[in-house]
Amino acid sequence: MCVFGISYASPYFLAKAWNIVSPCRHLYVPVWVSSRWKHTKSQQYKAVIFEMGGVLIPSPATLAAEWEFRNSLQAGWLWKTILSGEKRVAWDRCMLGELTFEEFAAVVSKEKQNSNIIKPYLQAMTSQLKYQIPAMREAIQCIRAEGLKTAILTNNFWFKDQSFLPVEKVDFDVIIESCREGIKKPNPEIYKLCLEHLKVHPTESIYLDDSGQNLEPAAQLGMITIKVGDTNTAIQKLESLLRFPLHGYVYGTQAVRKDTDIPTNRLKEYLQTTLGLSSGEPLTLREFSHGQSNFTYHMWSGDQQLVLRKKPPGKLLQSAHAMEKEYRVMKALGSMGVPVPKTLAICEDPSVLGTSFYLMEYCPGRIFKDPTLPGQPACQRTEIYSAMNHALCQIHQVDIHAAGLDDYGKSGNYIQRQVHTWTKQYRASETHNIQAMEQLIKWLPENLPTQEKTTIVHGDFRLDNLIFHPEKPEVLAILDWELSTLGDPICDVACSCLAHYLPPDFPILKGLNNCDLTELGIPSDLEYLTLYCDNMGMNPVENWNFYMAFTFFRVAAILQGIYKRSLQGQASSTKAETAGKLAENTADLSWMFAIREGFRKFKSIPTRNPNSPVRKYSTWNSPRSSATNLLYTFSPNNHCRHLVSVPKGHLIVSPEGLSPRIQELYHQLTMFMDKHIYPLEAELTDYQRDKNRWIPNPRMEKLKSEAKANGLWNLFLPLKTDPEIKYGAGLTNLEYAHLCEVMGRSLHAPEAFNCSAPDTGNMEILLKYGTEAQKEQWLLPLLEGKIRSCFAMTEPQVASSDATNIKASIVEVGDSFILNGHKWWTSGAMDPRCKLCVFMGKTDPQAHRHRQQSMILVSMDTPGITVVRPLSVFGIEDPPGGHGELTFENVRVPKQNILLGPGRGFEIAQGRLGPGRIHHCMRLIGYADRALQLMKDRVKTRVAFGRPLAEQGSIMADIANSRIEIEQARLLVLKAAHLMDTVSDKEVASEISMIKLVAPSMALHVIDRAIQAFGAAGLSNDYPLAQFFGWARALRLADGPDEVHRAVIAKLELKR
């Protein structure tokens, strides 16, 4: 977008800005932006209701009259005869849907007398009346263009298996048919039903019918009624009630409003002198309602159609509404073969219309406001998007010099200038801190494209700014050039793809996110970009994510402007809040693209540059001096972090530094823990000693449903593994680390959020390495929390800390693999919900050490699997999942269950050591922090030897040491998580091993001190301390023994 549109808090700018994102402005503008939409506001009526026969389609009575005339019958004879005797009852039943029209016709034909006249008449009724009266259809289109609702309320019947309704259904918001409802006019209930569906009061509606008998109940209810005899008279009556014209409808237009009306006398003269149009012809004007901030009119002059575009009246920014600029670019591009409306003349003489204006030819065609292109077959959608892409290329291929547009805008640094402009705009309308915007304001200038091409840019290139051929997928005209300038063409491509990332119910611009684009036949944004690059004959755009980040940043700034205005204006608090949330969500979306771009850049960095510092990721990303602000924060129920650092760099060390979306999740999670988990802890722990302990606790299933309903579900799946956010919640490892710590405060919490081991690691394996079929069978039910899983690697007979030792075999036999082996410490295997075992064994004992192993997916109900016994940790069995000892005897597994392929088990084991491997560490920080909290509460209330324990020096030293150790370990966990998000797995290996070593030992020390301070109670089950201690101890082994991690760190260190 160009600078000229910017005037801080100018109503014009905001209205224009709104256009950028709004395909359907009139719905929202009245509340948030301006009061341009006057008709509906002052309009007393909200709906117009039509009978069908005799109003929308010709009357059966008129047809009967013709019939009677032709057959020399007495007037009224036909219907009198049809409705005599039992036929009357049959006709009533027909309209109530109890008989079909064919059955009714059979009843009539039973009487041989007169059936030779009546039968053909009835046939004619269903064939000759099957068209909508054009004048009435046009009136309906005019009514709808003004934002009023329309409905049909008809007594009709079933004919040929369908209800008889020969009208364009898209013209109506509500259709009430007697044959479907089982009631008919004049029963007042059917009128009430119609009003109810329309959600209008009777006095807000107008009802048209050709039968006085049917109008009566409507009038009694308070509806305004019009008896339809002659169509034109009825339309005139309706016009006088509605106070806007009901003829001359043109697609996309509405009646000209009072405040935008223009005098036509001088205009007629001008048209005569400039275009040679006859001034004797009436000039009919309508106003375009969509997508323009300048006033745009459709004009009929005789049979000629024109479009007039004009500056709004009043004092304007010099650069805004630059008619001359728009006219110039369209004229120039038109001459270069770009599809634009043909320009006819520009008038800068204010004596004609008060402000300058220009004229174009009217270009009839289709405008698609909904990017899903409803009603189009998939192949047409593909072609429509392809035509859109082609039209964009036509703009960008224009030789600026040959088109005479060298001075059309500043040349170079387009995006830099844009970022600056939109940052200023955002700052001017800032109402509160939006973390993502702050991050973007810093990030965007640091990541500007190094190379920028300069072409004409449209500035607002979207599907709904294009006129397509009425039938063919061909762009006839590109509209709305107000924001065009010289700039980076990829910004236009990114703008074309805005809808791809917005949800379908996004209130401003209907989005395509979550739509099945393949099924729809719509290209994804990347496919669209590739097509563009191919069409332009250029190299792929590597930093596409930057452009998307920039585009959404711009939209977020615009939305924030709207939000600020809504706060200042009359908008309801709910509406204002919605606008504010939209700005925040869009900023988050933008930041998501920035993160993706970060991943891309890091991946493209050479792995070892001898000139750069060896440990480049081990220190802060930004200079220390500007890295932190210090804040004191407290949260209810034990979540306080006393002194937290609010980072300005990328390593977020406290929840306050998280983006608003993640902070909201964090807040909800802590509330959930307070409300649902802590109060239930004692009961859940007791159940683990109950005789039913191996049956999953129904309480846990209830907790899971509640957590899922609250969106606290599958938070663990990292954005890096699930960049499309198809399966998880789209959190980075760093963001999850903060949340996972909260979950770690209770041993029962992780399962409630579907974030517990070993499922998390297994889900990651399936996502990373599984085939689509494997995902369908196992990943989806795991993600839904319907089943659980286990991981079987460790074996009793061999030192399993060295995975090359394992003995279990996987042998290929025909179309199966046969598994044999003895496993133990298979966590989760005891759970009746455990349906999947990820089994590690050797497929080729002769191969290279690290190519012998494979992993295979085994259904737990496969014959040959025996669960020998549950193992316990310090006597704790951890039901219902437990840690099982299992034997596998000739277990036959289909070949397609192998993961990735034979010999790739080690590779997967490495991958399994992905993010999942530090979740335990994140939780251990939670164990320790809670233990310290419990300890502090305890020592403040117990007195020994005349003083509270809290005042004993050794206790104070223990508290201080615990806090220091927790903070150290937490920082190391966060750093490891941050590196996992930003560098390759290989580069973060050392930090991961460090934290696996540090976190359990730290937790053991802290918990041990807390137990000591509690006295004997600390060892009991009355507090979670003893169990925390048990698990912290187990974790010095379970994720690989300390010694193994130490060896990894040392080896890497020696290599440096």
Ligand SMILES: Cc1cc2nc3c(=O)[nH]c(=O)nc-3n(C[C@H](O)[C@H](O)[C@H](O)COP(=O)(O)OP(=O)(O)OC[C@H]3O[C@@H](n4cnc5c(N)ncnc54)[C@H](O)[C@@H]3O)c2cc1C
């Ligand atoms: C609670 C819990 C849950 C578990 N869940 C699972 C699971 O779901 N699936 C699964 O497959 N396994 C699981 N395990 C098993 C765990 O992964 C193994 O216990 C671990 O890998 C160690 O293997 P090991 O027991 O065979 O010990 P060994 O390999 O026999 O090692 C014994 C000891 O030798 C020493 N040692 C080993 N290597 C070195 C070295 N390089 N330098 C110096 N000393 C060394 C260490 O002190 C080590 O503790 C779980 C374990 C526990 C306690």
